């Protein structure tokens with residue numbers, strides 16, 4: 149599989165396996181299957197309650213820890229200097245590893261917080277994350293759902309720049325402003341909702357994507373994923389079916405033309421999951437991924 153190289157030199161596979169698990173499936177089994185099929189980038193979060201499964205699956209398959217990129221996230225009720233320090237230790241313990249490759253702040257801002265409040269909270273959280281890097285608990289730190297103004301707060305005041313920003317991003321919701329900002333500042337964009345969670349099945353342009361799929365002998369979902377990685381965005385896909393898991397990493401044997409890339413980039417807006425980082429922090433213990 150193709151790798152992306154972060155500014156620090158850390159190599160991250162172009163397609164990761166998502167472990168958000170609202171249906172409470174046997175995630176150890178699913179992650180084990182994904183690792184056996186060749187996935188080497190696992191996306192988890194304290195909120196998903198799948199960190200333990202990540203550790204169990206790695207041990208079950210016997211794949212060397214050094215060959216796997218583990219990314220986790222701390223939830224907004226774990227933020228603040230002390231909260232983040234403890235959250236990182238809890239994630240490490242649940243996974244059963246002595247380091248995380250990537251640790252992210254899951255959400256930039258709680259609804260109703262003044263500018264001063266969320267900016268301070270993000271920076272205090274970040275300070276604990278920077279310290280975790282210094283002592284070797286985390287290799288790289290990053291953000292999730294951060295828009296340019298949230299990233300700017302860190303870039304202006306923090307010592308370590310975010311390595312990645314994980315954003316909702318798919319055909320029909322391409323977040324140009326955030327992607328451009330990340331590009332300018334050397335922050336790698338990772339997409340979540342890469343497949344649109346089934347909400348993209350009836351959007352304007354469906355026929356065009358079908359034609360592309362036929363042209364390349366691929367599925368429409370493979371076209372969605374290829375569009376991302378060809379645009380230098382790491383994709384995260386979650387699948388329970390083995391056929392889906394396999395096909396989601398079989399996207400490196402064809403290329404879309406420049407014209408096709410532009411066409412897909414300019415699809416009308418569709419399938420946005422409906423949560424804006426500034427206005428829609430879900431209530432404590434509810435889940436932004438639903």
Ligand SMILES: NC(=O)c1ccc[n+]([C@@H]2O[C@H](COP(=O)([O-])OP(=O)(O)OC[C@H]3O[C@@H](n4cnc5c(N)ncnc54)[C@H](OP(=O)(O)O)[C@@H]3O)[C@@H](O)[C@H]2O)c1
Pocket residue numbers: 165166167168169191192254292293314315339340341342343344345346367369370384385386387388389391392393395396436437
């Ligand atoms: N940072 C954040 O705030 C955030 C938010 C949401 C998600 N995430 C991360 O991103 C991951 C993926 O996002 P998501 O959970 O929204 O799911 P998704 O990857 O957009 O979609 C998953 C759905 O797509 C189906 N699917 C997968 N591959 C397919 C294929 N090749 N053909 C047809 N259908 C296919 C799956 O079906 P089957 O199960 O039948 O295979 C499943 O129903 C999460 O698990 C999580 O790790 C992060």
